[in-house]
Amino acid sequence: MKISLAADSALLKPDFTFGVATASFQIEGAANSRLPCIWDTFCAEPGRIKDGSDGLVACDHVNRWREDVELIASLGVDAYRFSIAWGRVINRDGSINQAGLDFYRQLLEALQAHNIKAFVTLYHWDLPQYLQDNGGWLNRATAFKFADYADKVSRALGDKVYSYATLNEPFCSAYLSYEAGIHAPGVQNRKQGRQVAHHLLLAHGLAMTVLRRNAPRALNGIVLNFSPCHPASTSDADIRAARMADQYHNQWYIQPLFEGRYPELLSELPSNEQPEIAAGDMAIIAQPLDFLGVNYYTRTVYRDNGKGWFSDVPPTTPPLTDMGWEIYPAGLTEILLDINKRYPLPPVYITENGAAMPDTVQQGMVQDSERVAYFQQHLQAVEHAISAGVRIDGYFAWSLMDNFEWAEGYAKRFGIVYVDYTTQQRVLKASAIALRDCFASRTAADNKSANK
Numbered sequence: 001m002k003i004s005l006a007a008d009s010a011l012l013k014p015d016f017t018f019g020v021a022t023a024s025f026q027i028e029g030a031a032n033s034r035l036p037c038i039w040d041t042f043c044a045e046p047g048r049i050k051d052g053s054d055g056l057v058a059c060d061h062v063n064r065w066r067e068d069v070e071l072i073a074s075l076g077v078d079a080y081r082f083s084i085a086w087g088r089v090i091n092r093d094g095s096i097n098q099a100g101l102d103f104y105r106q107l108l109e110a111l112q113a114h115n116i117k118a119f120v121t122l123y124h125w126d127l128p129q130y131l132q133d134n135g136g137w138l139n140r141a142t143a144f145k146f147a148d149y150a151d152k153v154s155r156a157l158g159d160k161v162y163s164y165a166t167l168n169e170p171f172c173s174a175y176l177s178y179e180a181g182i183h184a185p186g187v188q189n190r191k192q193g194r195q196v197a198h199h200l201l202l203a204h205g206l207a208m209t210v211l212r213r214n215a216p217r218a219l220n221g222i223v224l225n226f227s228p229c230h231p232a233s234t235s236d237a238d239i240r241a242a243r244m245a246d247q248y249h250n251q252w253y254i255q256p257l258f259e260g261r262y263p264e265l266l267s268e269l270p271s272n273e274q275p276e277i278a279a280g281d282m283a284i285i286a287q288p289l290d291f292l293g294v295n296y297y298t299r300t301v302y303r304d305n306g307k308g309w310f311s312d313v314p315p316t317t318p319p320l321t322d323m324g325w326e327i328y329p330a331g332l333t334e335i336l337l338d339i340n341k342r343y344p345l346p347p348v349y350i351t352e353n354g355a356a357m358p359d360t361v362q363q364g365m366v367q368d369s370e371r372v373a374y375f376q377q378h379l380q381a382v383e384h385a386i387s388a389g390v391r392i393d394g395y396f397a398w399s400l401m402d403n404f405e406w407a408e409g410y411a412k413r414f415g416i417v418y419v420d421y422t423t424q425q426r427v428l429k430a431s432a433i434a435l436r437d438c439f440a441s442r443t444a445a446d447n448k449s450a451n452k
């Protein structure tokens with residue numbers, strides 16, 4: 001099982017960055033050495049997490065980070081993307097938790113020793129619970145608390161970090177958490193969802209100013225997730241529904257960054273569902289970005305719901321991943337070309353792409369051939385976008401290892417490395433080996449051209 005790229009592929013150029021990604025709550029464990037966060041609370045509520053699990057131990061990464069760094073290095077990657085748990089580094093009174101900060105500092109130094117660039121995300125959904133108790137992202141003050149956290153971390157870690165992303169997927173922290181109600185804190189309220197989205201974007205804008213000041217040499221930006229919105233039929237109603245869904249789920253988060261305004265759909269929402277936007281907020285949000293992170297997994301099909309709104313049509317026809325998501329690599333090219341046409345993009349990194357599969361270990365091996373095929377097809381989709389003129393500087397596989405998949409618990413495995421949660425043993429899957437060989441083929445190609 002191999003992943004092969006054309007000999008002249010842009011992805012094989014020496015300055016293209018290949019990496020693997022994780023997030024704090026999903027892998028760290030060691031919950032007693034940080035403040036509780038909204039996901040601890042959510043996990044403790046019966047019925048919220050499908051397998052009843054939590055993040056207390058997860059992949060025990062806080063205790064096993066040294067071997068995990070060796071694992072990452074063994075893959076031959078250029079970069080590792082991870083997130084900092086806010087409640088591990090900042091105390092309730094706003095002061096720095098030195099032990100927590102030292103954990104990340106050591107991790108960064110170990111990565112540096114292996115010449116691996118650190119792509120750090122400041123917020124991957126684990127809001128400290130004491131801030132939630134004070135209103136969480138519904139409270140405008142949380143945006144300013146976030147900027148303060150970004151300030152303290154970037155002053156302390158500065159240029160040890162190659163790239164800072166303010167937020168990961170604000171769509172999830174706003175829509176899934178406050179409208180669909182399937183992520184912490186599990187609310188279902190459109191007005192609140194839109195308000196949270198606005199405060200998250202405000203937090204991003206405030207933090208960007210701080211990051212540019214404290215870490216001027218780092219690549220500073222944000223990570224958004226996209227899913228192309230396709231109509232279920234050729235009817236005008238379904239086409240309109242898909243366009244609305246695109247504005248609501250995709251453009252809502254990117255348009256403010258580049259144009260300082262929300263999509264037109266905002267004015268179609270009843271006034272009691274519109275977010276409160278203070279004077280000057282949109283200018284704060286529209287900060288220049290050094291990079292845009294794009295996360296892509298699948299497309300979504302929409303139909304008109306008969307009430308002037310849209311509803312999604314879950315896919316039923318294979319190929320589907322273990323999440324029930326359609327495998328649709330063309331959607332990655334489509335979304336990249338689309339946002340490149342609409343906005344003056346900075347360099348783009350694909351900061352997440354991958355698939356959950358029902359992996360099992362057999363005779364010490366995990367033959368995840370469907371995941372290998374997924375990566376092959378999506379890397380080609382990235383190549384197509386580059387050939388069509390989009391500047392894409394890197395690609396991160398989600399995820400380094402199996403981990404806590406939010407409301408799905410540990411049942412869904414996204415890793416290229418298998419985790420046995422009883423023993424915490426890590427086993428390279430065939431996809432890890434295929435990616436490793438693909439990365440190594442670059443070095444081989446470089447050596448050949450250097451020897452010519």
Ligand code: IFM
Nearest residue numbers: 023169295352398405414
């Ligand atoms: O596991 C998540 C990750 O935390 C954010 N992006 C999507 C992944 C798969 O659902």
